[in-house]
Amino acid sequence: MTDPMEVEALRARDSRLYGNPEGPTFEQLLEEERASGLTEDQAYERIIQGSQSANQKVNRRVGPPNPE
Numbered sequence: 001m002t003d004p005m006e007v008e009a010l011r012a013r014d015s016r017l018y019g020n021p022e023g024p025t026f027e028q029l030l031e032e033e034r035a036s037g038l039t040e041d042q043a044y045e046r047i048i049q050g051s052q053s054a055n056q057k058v059n060r061r062v063g064p065p066n067p068e
Contacts, residue, residue, distance in 0.1 A: 011021035018024040024032075026047070033043035 014023045015021045018028060029047050029050075030040075030043050033046050034040065038046060
């Protein structure tokens with residue numbers, strides 16, 4: 001992402017949602033998944049799967065990835 005204003009907008013969003021401009025920590029993700037009733041192994045699998053998928057709402061906002 002090359003537009004500094006878009007970067008700052010996403011960092012502000014992550015700060016609001018997760019208390020961290022870099023997004024949720026692994027511990028936050030794990031806690032969220034465990035709170036939904038998953039076992040630790042299931043939570044790890046869900047986090048891994050989530051890391052491999054795109055956030056369509058963000059993609060629509062900032063456009064397609066810039067291959068380099």
